Amino acid sequence: MTPPHPAPPIPSLEELAISARVVSIPMRVKFRGVLERESLLVRGPAGWGEFCPFLEYDDAESAPWLASAIEAAWFGFPSAVRTRVPVNATVPAVGPDAVEGVLSRFGAVGAVKVKVAEKGQSLADDVARIGEVRRLLPDADIKVDANGGWEVGEALVALDALSRFDLQYVEQPVADIPGLRAVRLELRRRGESVLVAADESVRRQEDPLLVAREDAADLLVIKAPPLGGVRRALDIIDRAGLPAVVSSALDTSVGIRAGVALAAALPDLPYACGLATVSLMAGDVADAPLVAQDGHLPVRDVAVSEEKLQRFAAAPARRQWWLDRLGRAHAVLAGVERDSFGRENDTGKSHSGNTGSTGER
Numbered sequence: 362m363t364p365p366h367p368a369p370p371i372p373s374l375e376e377l378a379i380s381a382r383v384v385s386i387p388m389r390v391k392f393r394g395v396l397e398r399e400s401l402l403v404r405g406p407a408g409w410g411e412f413c414p415f416l417e418y419d420d421a422e423s424a425p426w427l428a429s430a431i432e433a434a435w436f437g438f439p440s441a442v443r444t445r446v447p448v449n450a451t452v453p454a455v456g457p458d459a460v461e462g463v464l465s466r467f468g469a470v471g472a473v474k475v476k477v478a479e480k481g482q483s484l485a486d487d488v489a490r491i492g493e494v495r496r497l498l499p500d501a502d503i504k505v506d507a508n509g510g511w512e513v514g515e516a517l518v519a520l521d522a523l524s525r526f527d528l529q530y531v532e533q534p535v536a537d538i539p540g541l542r543a544v545r546l547e548l549r550r551r552g553e554s555v556l557v558a559a560d561e562s563v564r565r566q567e568d569p570l571l572v573a574r575e576d577a578a579d580l581l582v583i584k585a586p587p588l589g590g591v592r593r594a595l596d597i598i599d600r601a602g603l604p605a606v607v608s609s610a611l612d613t614s615v616g617i618r619a620g621v622a623l624a625a626a627l628p629d630l631p632y633a634c635g636l637a638t639v640s641l642m643a644g645d646v647a648d649a650p651l652v653a654q655d656g657h658l659p660v661r662d663v664a665v666s667e668e669k670l671q672r673f674a675a676a677p678a679r680r681q682w683w684l685d686r687l688g689r690a691h692a693v694l695a696g697v698e699r700d701s702f703g704r705e706n707d708t709g710k711s712h713s714g715n716t717g718s719t720g721e722r
């Protein structure tokens with residue numbers, strides 16, 4: 362196990378705000394209730410970074426997303442050990458008749474992640490959706506993501522019904538860590554091969570390592586932004602000692618670049634990553650978006666297009682909302698700096714803080 366990376370300094374709010382661009386990009390299909398994805402992009406000496414916590418997240422939970430954007434734009438990424446990253450297609454909770462259209466956006470892929478347990482839908486809806494994926498892609502690895510939508514008993518019933526589709530893993534079948542552990546142990550007892558992955562139990566948890574310590578998951582789904590960036594995510598994966606699947610935060614190609622950097626830096630990458638989600642969006646900020654080619658994303662930088670930034674520019678009121686949020690998240694990061702190191706709050710001074718220890722999210 363390696364020690365945590367030293368926390369780099371953070372730029373001042375003025376340095377961040379001067380380059381800030383806010384975009385609003387329509388989704389091709391509703392995903393996690395989102396129809397328009399809003400995001401704030403900043404430009405620093407190392408390139409662009411993306412700050413896009415979901416709208417309902419509070420300032421404490423948003424702060425690591427800013428640390429991640431600062432890492433990308435001011436410090437860049439660790440070295441890559443591979444030149445491309447295998448990715449899955451992602452199928453939202455659509456009806457079976459819409460599955461083929463969604464899959465066609467991703468090109469040829471060897472793995473598919475399917476959303477299940479959507480509010481207002483039934484297990485029969487999940488069976489129909491996954492059945493259609495299996496019919497179209499008989500040899501693909503299929504994984505499902507319940508976003509904590511089941512109780513333990515419901516998860517076991519559902520996974521029994523879905524076992525005919527030979528699932529690779531189930532992501533966050535239930536909401537809490539004791540529940541994850543219970544589902545995992547019962548699946549093992551039954552001799553089921555489907556693995557249990559933790560997502561929200563890592564990224565929305567005070568202690569992202571608790572799920573691993575509790576033996577509650579076989580693998581971790583890791584998103585760089587909520588964990589404070591690529592370096593901090595690498596530390597968490599290292600300390601957890603579990604295989605990791607890197608997944609998107611439904612970001613533009615700028616944020617996806619950070620996910621690709623994380624996946625590219627991992628010594629082991631046994632599963633396809635959930636990083637192909639730009640294909641779920643009806644636009645992007647890059648002329649050459651990071652979308653799947655033959656089931657992979659290339660490990661490369663992203664050139665942001667001024668024309669696209671203008672085309673997808675958010676309305677003035679939304680831009681102001683994001684700038685206000687940027688200021689509040691920056692204040693949280695500066696506060697973390699003071700708490701961790703006992704120094705003065707340096708908010709507003711240049712390159713004076715750090716982006717570490719954002720565990721409260």
Ligand SMILES: O=C(O)CCC(=O)C1=CC=C[C@@H](O)[C@@H]1C(=O)O
Nearest residue numbers: 393451474608609610611635638
């Ligand atoms: O993992 C994937 O295939 C795509 C990314 C994805 O599913 C998600 C991105 C952002 C927010 C989440 O609701 C969702 C997830 O739960 O993993």
Ligand SMILES: [Mg+2]
Nearest residue numbers: 506532533560
């Ligand atoms: Mg998930």
